[in-house]
Amino acid sequence: MPRTLVKDALNAVAPSDAILLQGWVRTRRDAKAFSFIELNDGSCLKGLQVIVDATLPDYPQVARANTGASVEIHGRLVESKGQGQKWEVVAEKFIVLGEADATYPLQKKGHSLEFLREIAHLRPRSNLFGAVFRVRSRLAYAVHQFFQEKNFFYVHTPIITASDAEGAGDMFRVTTLNVGNPPKTEQGEVDSTQDFFGKKTFLTVSGQLEGEIFATALSNIYTFGPTFRAENSHTSRHAAEFWMIEPEIAFCDLAGDMALAEEFVKYLIRDAQEHCAADLEFFSKFVDKELLTRLAFVLDRPFQRCSYTEAVEILNKCGKTWEHPVAWGDNLQSEHERYLTEEHFKCPVTVYNYPRAIKAFYMRVNDGDAPERQTVAAMDLLVPGIGEIIGGSQREERMELLKEGMALHHLAEKDYWWYLDLRRYGSVPHAGFGLGFERMLMFVTGVANIRDVIPFARTPGTAEF
Ligand code: 4AD
Ligand code: MG
Numbered sequence: 001m002p003r004t005l006v007k008d009a010l011n012a013v014a015p016s017d018a019i020l021l022q023g024w025v026r027t028r029r030d031a032k033a034f035s036f037i038e039l040n041d042g043s044c045l046k047g048l049q050v051i052v053d054a055t056l057p058d059y060p061q062v063a064r065a066n067t068g069a070s071v072e073i074h075g076r077l078v079e080s081k082g083q084g085q086k087w088e089v090v091a092e093k094f095i096v097l098g099e100a101d102a103t104y105p106l107q108k109k110g111h112s113l114e115f116l117r118e119i120a121h122l123r124p125r126s127n128l129f130g131a132v133f134r135v136r137s138r139l140a141y142a143v144h145q146f147f148q149e150k151n152f153f154y155v156h157t158p159i160i161t162a163s164d165a166e167g168a169g170d171m172f173r174v175t176t177l178n179v180g181n182p183p184k185t186e187q188g189e190v191d192s193t194q195d196f197f198g199k200k201t202f203l204t205v206s207g208q209l210e211g212e213i214f215a216t217a218l219s220n221i222y223t224f225g226p227t228f229r230a231e232n233s234h235t236s237r238h239a240a241e242f243w244m245i246e247p248e249i250a251f252c253d254l255a256g257d258m259a260l261a262e263e264f265v266k267y268l269i270r271d272a273q274e275h276c277a278a279d280l281e282f283f284s285k286f287v288d289k290e291l292l293t294r295l296a297f298v299l300d301r302p303f304q305r306c307s308y309t310e311a312v313e314i315l316n317k318c319g320k321t322w323e324h325p326v327a328w329g330d331n332l333q334s335e336h337e338r339y340l341t342e343e344h345f346k347c348p349v350t351v352y353n354y355p356r357a358i359k360a361f362y363m364r365v366n367d368g369d370a371p372e373r374q375t376v377a378a379m380d381l382l383v384p385g386i387g388e389i390i391g392g393s394q395r396e397e398r399m400e401l402l403k404e405g406m407a408l409h410h411l412a413e414k415d416y417w418w419y420l421d422l423r424r425y426g427s428v429p430h431a432g433f434g435l436g437f438e439r440m441l442m443f444v445t446g447v448a449n450i451r452d453v454i455p456f457a458r459t460p461g462t463a464e465f
Pocket of ligand 1: 388
């Protein structure tokens with residue numbers, strides 16, 4: 001007999017004389033004549049109530065079915081007389097597949113997120129993490145659906161790379177050299193020509209540069225993969241390994257880029273509302289009471305837009321004292337971004353046209369700026385509760401200006417010869433952005449720490465599991 005998922009049993013339209021369920025015991029309550037078991041198999045938030053009658057030949061098994069044990073039940077799906085559920089299962093055969101030791105750490109009482117992080121191998125069995133990872137799976141699917149429906153091609157960009165896309169210098173080194181005793185050059189430096197790839201290599205911080213190669217061939221592409229940053233940030237929004245979605249669009253400018261970013265974020269929110277309603281309701285009950293109203297509000301109106309120069313004016317005129325004072329030319333800090341989206345605009349806001357000096361080398365120089373106030377066509381999408389979830393830009397398609405940008409960032413042209421070739425052969429205006437998948441999940445679920453929306457968090461000092 002094929003197995004029925006708890007989700008499908010709960011949504012049944014008719015009773016059934018023969019049903020097979022497999023899952024884990026959430027709770028068990030023993031009465032005189034029978035036991036109640038709440039069975040969960042991860043297919044949905046809710047468990048299914050199973051009744052095992054004490055007259056059943058298998059009944060002695062029930063004593064072994066502690067919280068956490070895996071069980072198999074053959075029985076009948078019947079209308080429930082109890083409250084809060086439409087269906088329940090009357091067991092006819094009850095088999096314990098794997099007992100749970102009395103040390104099973106997930107007992108009925110709520111556990112702190114910190115504690116659950118220490119048992120990341122078991123936390124997917126809790127209500128909260130089951131919900132988080134169901135939403136994560138659904139939204140990964142929706143990412144592909146969104147772009148595929150728009151005729152974007154999915155490109156697998158490399159994880160090991162020799163180039164630094166963001167120029168932030170916070171990359172993990174990849175090497176097979178003996179780190180205790182590496183080969184040295186005559187100058188006494190590590191001799192990378194003897195390394196596996198014959199040169200220095202790293203884990204990628206972004207698939208963008210390779211994405212541009214494909215956008216200038218297939219027109220519209222996206223990447224969706226893991227990225228790695230060795231920045232030593234101990235915040236609730238930074239992970240050393242995270243997933244990023246990076247569309248790259250040929251024949252597109254910054255305005256088109258910002259419009260696509262807004263459409264994409266709204267699409268993902270709508271998809272979660274539609275396909276993960278029960279899980280979102282759970283978050284709004286136990287994680288963030290404002291969640292559902294905030295998501296509805298965000299969908300309801302256009303995102304605001306504001307230039308960097310306007311943003312700096314707003315920040316300096318609002319009367320707040322900042323931990324990091326901000327003048328034109330400075331990076332916006334988290335406190336500034338949060339103020340703009342949470343207090344000033346009170347909705348998602350895209351800040352655009354940043355000073356050239358604080359942004360990456362590949363961003364397109366805006367025409368007509370005063371020389372001391374040169375800006376690039378960059379944009380960051382900021383959302384309440386998190387700050388930046390998207391960073392993007394129009395790319396510099398003009399060879400001379402791109403070379404100038406590389407010189408400004410002290411990058412050697414020879415290391416980017418293939419990137420420069422894209423400007424040499426059929427260069428086109430193009431633009432793209434990167435959405436941090438975990439930050440998007442934080443926004444959709446209300447979960448406040450990035451460690452709790454990624455199955456296995458990699459942060460400074462932790463790489464267990
Ligand atoms: O703003 P970033 O650095 O932009 C890029 O990497 C560009 N190459 C994207 C592009 O234009 N194709 O990163 C993009 C997004 C950020 O807005 C943030 O959501 C996320 O990636 N992000 C991180 N998420 C978690 N942990 C980190 N350490 C992150 N760093 C960036
Ligand atoms: Mg950024």
